[in-house]
Amino acid sequence: MAARVASDITEGMVVNLGIGLPTLVANFLPPDREILLHSENGILGMGPAPPTDQVDPDLMNAGKLPVTLLPGGCFFHHGDSFAMMRGGHLDVCVLGAFQVSAKGDLANWHTGAPDAIPAVGGAMDLAIGARQVCVMMEHTTKTGESKIVERCTYPLTGVACVTRIYTDLAVIDVTPHGLTVVEMVDGLSFEELARLTAAPLRLAEG
Amino acid sequence: MINKVVASPEAAVADIQHGATLMVGGFGTAGMPAELVAALIDQGARDLTIISNNAGNAETGLAALLKARRVRKIICSFPRQSDSYVFDGLYRAKDIELELVPQGNLVARIQAAGSGFGAFYTPTGYGTLLAEGKETREIGGRHYVLEYPLHADVALIGAHRGDRWGNLVYRKTARNFGPIMAAAARCTIAQVSEVVELGALDPEAVVTPGIFVHRLVQVPASSRRVTNG
Numbered sequence: 001m002a003a004r005v006a007s008d009i010t011e012g013m014v015v016n017l018g019i020g021l022p023t024l025v026a027n028f029l030p031p032d033r034e035i036l037l038h039s040e041n042g043i044l045g046m047g048p049a050p051p052t053d054q055v056d057p058d059l060m061n062a063g064k065l066p067v068t069l070l071p072g073g074c075f076f077h078h079g080d081s082f083a084m085m086r087g088g089h090l091d092v093c094v095l096g097a098f099q100v101s102a103k104g105d106l107a108n109w110h111t112g113a114p115d116a117i118p119a120v121g122g123a124m125d126l127a128i129g130a131r132q133v134c135v136m137m138e139h140t141t142k143t144g145e146s147k148i149v150e151r152c153t154y155p156l157t158g159v160a161c162v163t164r165i166y167t168d169l170a171v172i173d174v175t176p177h178g179l180t181v182v183e184m185v186d187g188l189s190f191e192e193l194a195r196l197t198a199a200p201l202r203l204a205e206g
Numbered sequence: 207m208i209n210k211v212v213a214s215p216e217a218a219v220a221d222i223q224h225g226a227t228l229m230v231g232g233f234g235t236a237g238m239p240a241e242l243v244a245a246l247i248d249q250g251a252r253d254l255t256i257i258s259n260n261a262g263n264a265e266t267g268l269a270a271l272l273k274a275r276r277v278r279k280i281i282c283s284f285p286r287q288s289d290s291y292v293f294d295g296l297y298r299a300k301d302i303e304l305e306l307v308p309q310g311n312l313v314a315r316i317q318a319a320g321s322g323f324g325a326f327y328t329p330t331g332y333g334t335l336l337a338e339g340k341e342t343r344e345i346g347g348r349h350y351v352l353e354y355p356l357h358a359d360v361a362l363i364g365a366h367r368g369d370r371w372g373n374l375v376y377r378k379t380a381r382n383f384g385p386i387m388a389a390a391a392r393c394t395i396a397q398v399s400e401v402v403e404l405g406a407l408d409p410e411a412v413v414t415p416g417i418f419v420h421r422l423v424q425v426p427a428s429s430r431r432v433t434n435g
Contacts, residue, residue, distance in 0.1 A: 040309065041233045041379050057236060058378040064234040064287070075378055077385040077413070078233075078259075079317050082310035086330060110335070117294055118306050119286035120336065125310035128329045159333035159349075 045073025320389025
């Protein structure tokens with residue numbers, strides 16, 4: 001999944017990879033493309049994790065894990081960082097999700113369970129701010145329920161903001177004509193995919 | 207002579223009042239002014255409202271303040287972390303009030319206070335639980351939520367170097383909330399690793415102009431309570 005997402009990130013793009021599953025995308029970015037990773041705590045041009053003996057506690061990513069800075073990379077405060085996000089300066093963000101609706105509504109910050117401790121971070125800013133909002137998630141929950149739904153039942157992160165969904169089964173675009181299947185894993189039929197998806201799907205033309 | 211350098215963290219926080227609203231810098235532990243927070247715990251101010259991105263890690267910094275039951279309310283974006291058990295316990299026991307704010311709105315509300323704005327419209331959070339009951343407006347075909355500034359009585363921030371006029375530079379991602387909080391509080395107190403002579407900071411590279419800083423105290427990195435402050 002991470003490799004498939006990475007293959008769509010093209011030369012020169014500025015990208016924010018959300019905490020969790022999307023972080024893996026960094027491992028698959030083609031080395032021949034110059035791609036700038038943004039981290040909302042104030043890095044542009046973020047590099048991979050350092051060797052353990054070179055960890056700098058002042059150089060962390062948004063997940064509070066140690067990272068490095070590439071030559072040409074820079075630091076900035078949160079005001080600038082969220083201007084980059086909210087102001088439409090990021091080309092792509094990749095986020096995890098609990099649910100995505102047929103209209104591209106995103107739910108990824110809170111299950112709404114009464115005993116859950118809510119935490120939102122920068123998810124809502126990425127959802128409304130990045131030019132392309134990609135979701136990377138398992139197609140179904142552990143109990144087999146579709147994470148792609150007609151309407152989200154979990155609290156929303158953003159309204160009609162998702163542009164593309166990458167799952168372990170398919171790549172699906174959110175379009176004005178509805179959810180459009182761009183790709184499916186080998187051996188999966190459209191009928192089978194539709195059966196596993198709780199929202200109407202259509203096949204991309206051509 | 208203008209000299210904002212204070213002798214100790216204890217002296218720097220001595221006059222913080224019960225019931226004060228405090229901004230505390232840091233993203234996780236990077237930039238967290240741990241010695242100022244420790245001094246505040248010893249000082250004893252209670253019923254505090256804290257504005258910070260997180261709600262503390264393990265039992266250091268902000269988490270220690272929470273554990274000492276000095277905080278009535280916290281305004282933050284990401285309280286839940288792998289080691290936020292102090293906050294988690296207080297929240298589940300309803301012993302602390304939480305105002306959860308999307309991170310970019312937290313940032314913009316702090317900046318609005320520092321910049322003198324009365325309010326602003328933001329697209330972040332529109333149509334979500336965190337915008338419920340708030341005024342909205344459609345501008346240029348897009349939906350926005352009205353958000354108000356967040357002011358503070360005191361900001362506690364961490365920086366790398368500073369001079370006696372209060373000019374500050376930061377180190378790597380420890381910069382995070384320091385510059386915006388400094389502008390939003392009536393009294394900004396910075397803990398720095400090193401106080402340097404006037405003129406020693408490159409004026410082209412000063413991140414926080416001294417006008418936003420009222421007190422600074424030197425806490426060498428080697429003597430910090432947590433190494434990653």
